Amino acid sequence: MMQNYCFYLDFGNNLCLLLFSCCEESVGFFSDSTAENGSPALDYFTFSSSIADYLKSASLVISHAGSGSIFETLRLGKPSIVVVNEDLMDNHQSELAEELAERKHLYCARPQTLYKTISDMDPGSLVPYQPGDANTVAKLINRYLGFPDD
Numbered sequence: 001m002m003q004n005y006c007f008y009l010d011f012g013n014n015l016c017l018l019l020f021s022c023c024e025e026s027v028g029f030f031s032d033s034t035a036e037n038g039s040p041a042l043d044y045f046t047f048s049s050s051i052a053d054y055l056k057s058a059s060l061v062i063s064h065a066g067s068g069s070i071f072e073t074l075r076l077g078k079p080s081i082v083v084v085n086e087d088l089m090d091n092h093q094s095e096l097a098e099e100l101a102e103r104k105h106l107y108c109a110r111p112q113t114l115y116k117t118i119s120d121m122d123p124g125s126l127v128p129y130q131p132g133d134a135n136t137v138a139k140l141i142n143r144y145l146g147f148p149d150d
Contacts, residue, residue, distance in 0.1 A: 052076075060123065065093035065108070070100065075131070079123035080106040083114055105129045 055061060055076055063069040065082040073080045082100075084093045094108075101108035104127040109117040139149065 065097040074129040079126055081109055081117055082106055083109050
């Protein structure tokens with residue numbers, strides 16, 4: 001069975017999505033392939049108006065730890081490794097990524113630990129993410145502001 005791996009990378013203003021396809025029976029990560037020359041089949045681009053179809057076809061998504069990337073992947077129920085950019089102000093990505101990793105919704109890595117995370121991960125141990133219901137909070141805010149209950 002074919003496995004698709006989606007790497008969603010953020011290089012400042014340049015977003016790049018890498019898609020690897022290879023056989024399930026591969027020894028190591030991406031060692032077998034479907035490409036004629038023996039390398040993993042690879043597709044990439046720096047811009048797409050929607051990456052949803054690519055994410056839907058992926059067996060694993062590796063992305064930066066931005067909240068949009070994280071929640072888009074979690075909503076699709078895809079196993080995910082998020083890589084924290086520690087150079088960002090206040091290291092804000094790590095709080096969300098580490099909390100979701102602690103709850104076993106995804107794996108959290110740093111650039112220097114990504115290889116080990118990939119090697120050690122067990123996607124079957126991840127717990128599906130269930131989004132919360134914002135209606136209760138919205139009603140409380142509306143009451144506080146003096147708006148009538150609907």
